[in-house]
Amino acid sequence: MKAGILIKTWIGSIFLMAAVGIGVAQPGKEKQATTHWLTDAESNSTRFTRLQRYLRGFDQPMWEVGERFESIYEALRRDNFALASYHWSxxxxxxxxxYLKRPARKANADAILLGSTWETVDRDFQSKDPARAWTGFARARAACLACHVAESVPFMNNQPVFELYAPSRKETQ
Ligand code: HEC
Incomplete structure (x- = not known):
């Protein structure tokens, strides 16, 4: 009888240890729930994969470009040419x-905006002459629109940020 109880207790302990062991042996599930999504990752390969996914593709930079383009408009409206140049840079x-992330976009980006157009627009802003600066803004806008067509996303051109014009032109519309 006593021996029977001992054996049962012994078997019970084995089950208990096994259960605890399984809990410890499943750290993957625990780790996914951590806020340390990089430092707690099991390998560098997982870390880089997560970072690459998190840093997205061309959409997020374009989102920033759209915001900054609107900031250029606001800067020119208050004759703050230095701020317009800053956002242009x-x-x-x-x-x-x-295009570091999406190399296929490089050719059109360079040909349409970052080559001579970028320089010309920059000089327009640097001139501090309001009329010339607004011409630069129109040139920049035209380059944005052209690249969206070239990159097969023409629907991007139908949104409020591309309805910004020099104030005088806006009044006459
Ligand atoms: C390489 C050519 C290229 C140039 C130059 C370019 N764009 Fe884009 N833009 C794209 C592409 C491609 C997308 C769609 C991105 C995607 O599908 O991931 C896009 C998307 C956008 C979006 C939508 C982003 C979002 O997800 O909300 C905005 C806003 C935008 N562009 C603004 C501009 C402005 C403003 C300029 C000019 C200063 C500009 N773009 C110049 C190619 C370009």
Missing amino acids: KIRTTIQNG
Whole structure:
């Protein structure tokens, strides 16, 4: 009898240890729930895969470019040419970072916007002459529209950010 109880207790302990063991042996599930989504990842390969997915493709840089393009408009409206130039520089950096991730976009980005057009528009802003700066804004806008057509996303052109024009032209419309 006593021996029977001992054996049962012994078997019970084995089951208990096994259950705890299984719990410890399933760290994967625990790790997925952690907020340390990079430092707790099991390998560098998982870390880089997560980062690559998190950093997205061309859409997120373009989102920033759209915001900054609107900021250029606001800057020109208050004759803040230095601020317009600042955003124009950031737009260049952002597009270059965009095609680092999506190399297929590079050829059109360079040919349509980042080559001579970028320089011309920059000089227009640097001139600090309002009329010339607004001409630069129109040139930039035309390049944005052209690349969206070239990259087969023409529907991008039908949104409010591309309905921004020099104030005088807006009044006459
Ligand atoms: C390489 C050519 C190219 C140039 C130059 C370009 N775009 Fe784009 N743009 C794209 C592509 C491609 C998409 C769609 C991205 C996607 O599908 O991931 C896009 C998407 C966008 C979007 C939508 C982003 C979103 O997800 O909300 C905005 C806004 C935008 N572009 C603004 C601009 C502005 C403003 C300029 C000019 C300063 C510009 N783009 C210049 C190719 C370009």
